[in-house]
Each structure stands twice: as structure tokens, then as C-alpha cells.
Amino acid sequence: MALRCSELNHGSVLLRRLSAMYKDGRFSDVSLKIGPERTLRAHRVVLASFSPYFEALLGDNWKEGKEDEIEILGLHGTTVSDLIEYAYSGHITVSKDNVQALLEAANFLGVELVKQSCIDFLKDSIDNETCLGIWQLADMFALKELSKVAKQHTLQHFADVCKLEEFVSLPSGFLTELLTDEELCVVHENLIPCAEEREKIVLQAVFEYIEHDKENRRCLLPKLLPLVRLSTLSEAHLKEIMTHRLVVDSCKQILEKAQKLKVDPIEEDSSEEKWALPRKFGNYIITWVPSEAMYFEELKRFAAEHRTYLGRLNDLDNDLYVTGMELWIQHEDGPPVVRQLKVYYNDDSRCTFRGGNLTGVATDIDHSLEHHEFHLKQNERITKVEMCTNLHKGLIRKLTFYTNKKNAHGLPKRYGPYGDDDAQDINYDSMEAPESYGFLAGVASSVTESEFRLRRRLQFVWRSYALPRYNNGGHYETPPPLPPRPTIRHVIPS
Numbered sequence: 001m002a003l004r005c006s007e008l009n010h011g012s013v014l015l016r017r018l019s020a021m022y023k024d025g026r027f028s029d030v031s032l033k034i035g036p037e038r039t040l041r042a043h044r045v046v047l048a049s050f051s052p053y054f055e056a057l058l059g060d061n062w063k064e065g066k067e068d069e070i071e072i073l074g075l076h077g078t079t080v081s082d083l084i085e086y087a088y089s090g091h092i093t094v095s096k097d098n099v100q101a102l103l104e105a106a107n108f109l110g111v112e113l114v115k116q117s118c119i120d121f122l123k124d125s126i127d128n129e130t131c132l133g134i135w136q137l138a139d140m141f142a143l144k145e146l147s148k149v150a151k152q153h154t155l156q157h158f159a160d161v162c163k164l165e166e167f168v169s170l171p172s173g174f175l176t177e178l179l180t181d182e183e184l185c186v187v188h189e190n191l192i193p194c195a196e197e198r199e200k201i202v203l204q205a206v207f208e209y210i211e212h213d214k215e216n217r218r219c220l221l222p223k224l225l226p227l228v229r230l231s232t233l234s235e236a237h238l239k240e241i242m243t244h245r246l247v248v249d250s251c252k253q254i255l256e257k258a259q260k261l262k263v264d265p266i267e268e269d270s271s272e273e274k275w276a277l278p279r280k281f282g283n284y285i286i287t288w289v290p291s292e293a294m295y296f297e298e299l300k301r302f303a304a305e306h307r308t309y310l311g312r313l314n315d316l317d318n319d320l321y322v323t324g325m326e327l328w329i330q331h332e333d334g335p336p337v338v339r340q341l342k343v344y345y346n347d348d349s350r351c352t353f354r355g356g357n358l359t360g361v362a363t364d365i366d367h368s369l370e371h372h373e374f375h376l377k378q379n380e381r382i383t384k385v386e387m388c389t390n391l392h393k394g395l396i397r398k399l400t401f402y403t404n405k406k407n408a409h410g411l412p413k414r415y416g417p418y419g420d421d422d423a424q425d426i427n428y429d430s431m432e433a434p435e436s437y438g439f440l441a442g443v444a445s446s447v448t449e450s451e452f453r454l455r456r457r458l459q460f461v462w463r464s465y466a467l468p469r470y471n472n473g474g475h476y477e478t479p480p481p482l483p484p485r486p487t488i489r490h491v492i493p494s
Helices: 010-024 044-050 052-057 077-089 099-109 112-124 131-140 144-156 172-180 195-212 214-227 235-242 249-263 303-314
Strands: 030-035 038-042 069-071 283-297 322-330 337-345 350-355 370-375 382-390 396-406 412-419 426-432 436-450 453-466
Touching: 010 077, 030 077, 038 044, 038 077, 044 052, 044 077, 052 099, 077 099, 099 112, 112 131, 112 144, 131 144, 131 172, 144 172, 172 195, 172 214, 195 214, 195 235, 214 249, 235 249, 283 382, 283 426, 283 436, 303 436, 322 412, 322 436, 337 412, 337 436, 350 436, 370 412, 382 412, 426 453
Parallel strands: 030 069
Antiparallel strands: 030 038, 283 350, 283 453, 322 337, 322 370, 337 350, 337 396, 382 396, 382 426, 382 436, 396 412, 436 453
16 A cells, blocks of 8 residues: 655745755855855755756856856856756846846846847837947847837837937938838828829938938948938939939939839839839728718719719829818707718718618708818827717717827827717617728718618718738738739728
């Protein structure tokens, strides 16, 4: 007969007793010199068990490992001390003050759990001000995943990052890598401007980088300038660049080549094709988002004109977007409702929507209703819509629009609210583009069937970009390759 006994927390008890012996200096058999005047006493078996470096050093193959005192060179003394404490306790604190030194020491000593903790801390710390430093740190220690995350943040926030002091201090190799990347994305006031405006910002960043250390960096311009998509710039702007004080003869040849590429057709799959086209940093998409509002548009009476209108909303090449609204609110017979809505577009077109069913006859706008009107400023787009509708009739009770601009308090600029939601049976709806840097491109309606009647449900048409990102597992994801024409999502027009 035999009885096998076990202690569930045996490991933690043993570790706790070893930690107490370490603090008391009992049974220590090696000294670690971690600074000019600092020495730690520890146990060889503990050091070897938590660090592959110590396991190799304290083995039979190294003469130094048999000595009573071992000197640890090139690492911060406090950091080594913290790691020795971790060996006995299993606990360590990672902060912005010690993460770099801790990463270096954990990498050197082979303490993988602490190293990964530092990587996770740095990944969570990436923002506009830290991304360049973390990218360089990740490159120094060959941390590929961290390097990808930091670089991706830099690419997707280039317009903000290039204004910081860290950018002009960046080694030229890192800048070259950024300029070469197809996913370099320029954002201005939370919008992605046209291709020419994007490359203007990239070119200006290159000039400011050279100016920061003109004597030593001027020779870099002929290498960096071809990495800018110069052929996407206008002829007038290319001529203006020719006169820039940094542009030398070799650079003028590059600019002349860009002018030639604007005129002469580019052979498909040629080495020059990439530099003559805008960067493909993401998929430009359209998303139709239905609302609970039941409205029909005047164009429904003219089938051909309606098809043309829907075609313009679906055409990503025309850069259509909403520039303003007019609203007419009725206060009679109960709570106020938006009876009529006129949408203005950047191509000077407009479309009017009226509350009612499909068979309703549109009449001239009733100017006895309460009237509101707003028009967006330059580089301003609607980025969010909040709506309250009557549950039974589908009429809008309150409507609010938010834009990419900021107010004096740093919050999104707002138009409205128009109307009032102080009533029963209200449906609240908040809509915005599902992807990055989206804006309201248009408004349309689609047929729905309710109580044996055909009615029109308002739909809000959003344009946005699907950019590469990291999933929850920390793995890098790139959008599918761009098709010959951009894709359209969730198109439900009748």
C-alpha cells in the first residue's frame, strides 16, 4: 500500500522561502557586481533557472561562471536588480521610465516573459509622439511585430507625426522606408484630401527634414525626392518646386521626369508606374446605411433622373459629398416634425425629401414652416448624424449633424439639433461611416413595405477608407488588393 501526497501550492511556497533566503543572504553562493559600488548575493540555481544567459554562464563551459564574483557589464544596475528580484518573486513593474532599460536587460538575459511584457507595454503606448521612438527601439532589438505596429501608426498619422521634433531627427533610412511605402496615408483635419494635396504634405515634410540639418542632409534630396509621387502634383506646382532653394540640378532632372510622366502614357507594370500613380493606402468604399425615417424624394417622379442621381452617389470617381442642408419643421398637430429636407452637394446639385408615403404628391415647399439652413465651410464634411424618429409614422422629430471640424472646446462642430425629441414613442439613431475618415456623401431613399403601403426609407450614403490594421491577436492585416474599380458595400437602392 502506498499513499501519494501533494501540495497544490508547493511551487509558490518554495519560491516564497527562496525569496526570504535571498533577502536574508542565507545560502547565497555567488556575487553579482552590477555597478562600480554595488554587488548582489544570489543563488546560482535560481539564476540559472530563470535566465538562459546565467544557465550557460554558470555551467561547466565558462571559467568566469565558476568564480565567486561575476561582473554584469553594459546593463543598468537597478534594472538587473529588478530582474533578480523577479527571479525570486515572479513580479516586476514595467513603466515608461524603465521599459527601455528593462527590455534591453531582459533581451540580453533571455527572460522572455519580461521581454514580452515590455513589448506589450510599448505596443499599448504607441501614439503620435512615441511611434517613431518605439519603431527605432523595435528595430534595434529586431522586434518585428512591434516594429510593424509602430511603423503602421506612423504611416497612418504621417501628417501629424511629421510636424514633431522626433521626425526631423529620424535617421534617413527610416524616412526612406516611410516614403517608399504604399500605405503612407496623409490626413488633414480628420479627412483624407485629394492625391495632389496628400503628396504636397509629403513633399513639404521632406524639405523640412533636409532644412533641419541642411549642410549634412542636402545630399539626401536627390535620393528622397523620387520617393514622392511627384507626377500626382499639378504642372503649376512642379514648376514652383523647380525654384525651391534646396533644388539642385540633379533634382531638376527628377522634376522634369515627373512632368514627362504626366504627359506620356505609362506602360503597364513598368518600374515607373508606381511612382506616377497615387498611393494605394486603403480601399475607398461606399456604405449605404438605412434609417427609420420614412421620406421620399422628388426625383422619384422622374425615373431616368432618379437613376442618374443614384449613379452619382455610387460613383467613387466623382468625389461627391454633402455641403449643406435646409430643413422645414412643422409644429402643428403635436410635437414638431421635419416635413421637408433639402440636401446640397459640392457639384451645385440638390435633392429634396418629404415626409409621407410613396404615392404622396409633392407640392412646393411650404414656407410657413419653421426654416433652418446651414452650409459647410472649406474642408468641412459631415461625419456623424443623430436622428430621432416617430416609431409609427417614421417622421423625423430631431436631427443633428456633426463635422470633422472642432469647436472652441475641442469637440466636433455641430449643426443643430433641429426639432425636439420631447415626446413618446421615439426611436434614436446615430450614424457614421463604418471605416476610417468617412464623411456623408449623400442621402437617398429605398422602398419598404409597411401596413400594405409602399414607403420610402431614408438612407445615408457614407464614403470612407478601409485601412490596414492589426487584429485583436496583434497580427498585421492588410486590406484585399484594390480591384480595377473600388467596391461598393451595402448598396440597397431600388
